[in-house]
Structure formats: C-alpha cells, structure tokens
Amino acid sequence: xxxxxxxxxxxxxxxxxxxxxxxxxxxxxxxxxxxxxxxxxxxxxxxxxxxxxxxxxxx
Numbered sequence: 001x002x003x004x005x006x007x008x009x010x011x012x013x014x015x016x017x018x019x020x021x022x023x024x025x026x027x028x029x030x031x032x033x034x035x036x037x038x039x040x041x042x043x044x045x046x047x048x049x050x051x052x053x054x055x056x057x058x059x
Contacts, residue, residue: 026052 011017025035030043034054043052 026054026058028052 026041029041030052032041033039034041034057037054037056039054039056041052042055043050045051
C-alpha cells in the first residue's frame with residue numbers, strides 16, 4: 001500500500017516513490033527532539049553506516 005521507504009529519489013518499477021518515510025520517528029531527525037520523550041535524537045556511525053536513535057527511548 002505505501003510501497004516502501006523512499007529517502008532520496010528512488011522509484012520502483014512503476015516509477016512511484018514509497019510512503020513509509022512519512023511515518024519514520026527518528027531517521028533524519030538528528031538534534032531534533034524525540035516525539036515520545038523530548039530528548040534530542042542522536043546520530044552515530046557503525047561500520048560506515050549511520051543510525052539515528054533516542055538515547056532515552058531506545059537502549
């Protein structure tokens with residue numbers, strides 16, 4: 001239904017972008033408040049990949 005998650009300019013075989021990115025709670029929200037608790041979202045790199053998380057809600 002939502003056709004996956006589109007972060008940049010990705011299009012599927014039907015030339016449509018996904019819709020899941022509209023429901024992401026922390027990805028791409030570095031230094032913004034967590035929607036659950038208000039603490040700032042952190043971004044770290046692990047093995048060359050980035051990950052975003054709330055230090056209070058995600059342990």
